[in-house]
């Protein structure tokens with residue numbers, strides 16, 4: 553099938569390459585000529601495992617191309633729209649400028665019978681707002697939210713847990729749903745749940761899923777706060793409640809909390825939209841989820857300050873991690889970098905290391921010092937802070953090895969990813985999050 557993908561950021565670039573890898577003929581369109589040039593050469597403009605391979609394969613096969621020219625969308629049966637919906641500069645609501653601009657630019661190239669499939673995460677009601685403009689061309693607007701996780705984006709796109717398509721009522725919607733079923737034929741063929749809903753439900757599914765995940769993380773972080781004043785261990789608590797299948801252990805990792813380009817902004821935009829709809833109280837708890845999340849960053853900084861005798865001023869602190877999570881070079885709203893910046897603000901001599909995210913970090917926070925080498929960061933540090941649970945720090949770094957690099961012997965485990973006993977036995981002072 554011929555497909556266009558409008559917006560080649562994180563979501564769109566992966567979607568375009570993944571759709572080509574399952575046999576479709578795909579053109580990716582973006583206004584950013586630099587990004588388009590990189591993608592057209594098969595180079596991923598960001599770190600995402602497996603993306604480089606499927607980009608190169610797609611381009612070599614002749615089925616995948618990238619351009620800045622929207623006219624290239626003409627003739628495609630389905631047009632995916634995957635542009636960004638960032639948080640507004642002066643508030644919590646989502647900025648829909650790019651979504652509206654993309655649809656307006658696409659409209660002149662639509663033909664009757666085409667399907668426009670919105671993938672961006674949007675406030676509920678956006679699809680209804682856009683529908684008249686698309687419908688005027690004889691095309692059908694549907695909403696097909698994307699649930700991919702960074703670091704697993706290729707796998708999540710090709711083999712998702714579920715597919716959700718919101719469609720308009722009647723035959724037009726049923727036909728559009730059938731077309732989307734064909735697009736995703738390999739996943740549908742192997743029994744992946746394919747849920748057809750109305751437009752508003754599809755928009756809400758995405759924000760509800762992210763709100764639930766954020767709630768799960770802040771719930772366990774709230775338990776960490778209680779554990780901290782009672783001597784309990786939140787990781788044992790998470791294991792114990794996680795055995796209840798109704799609760800489940802995943803996303804019960806207490807630590808410095810969630811960040812990234814989705815969860816923080818999506819729960820804020822959801823609150824803002826609920827308030828516009830007169831239902832602010834229904835999701836008022838999301839403000840608390842956000843507040844708990846931000847407090848964990850304070851806690852990590854406090855632990856460093858306390859363990860260094862009440863001040864970090866002039867003291868060398870190694871910060872292991874900058875990305876908002878492992879397997880990503882994304883530093884958007886990264887709790888790891890926030891901790892580093894706060895320590896620097898308190899006068900610490902901070903040195904940050906990360907396997908993938910240093911270039912991005914340096915651009916945004918040039919005031920911090922960086923090294924690509926973990927051991928150089930640890931060398932002579934008075935305290936070591938693990939803030940992103942890369943294998944390089946979680947598995948490969950032993951207390952014996954770290955002891956050869958510094959006499960500091962203080963480690964703060966912001967992700968509860970280290971073996972506390974092993975570090976203590978080796979003579980280190982270990983502090984976890986919500987652990988005695």
Ligand code: UDX
Pocket residue numbers: 698699700701702703762765769802803804805806807808809810811812813814815876877
């Ligand atoms: C998230 C959703 O998982 C995905 O479905 C959606 O499409 C986009 O938003 P992503 O932002 O890639 O994906 O990251 P995710 O793996 O969900 O992690 C989000 C943040 O939560 C990270 O900062 C991570 O470190 C943190 N986290 C995750 C925890 O603090 N504890 C956990 O137990 C799990």
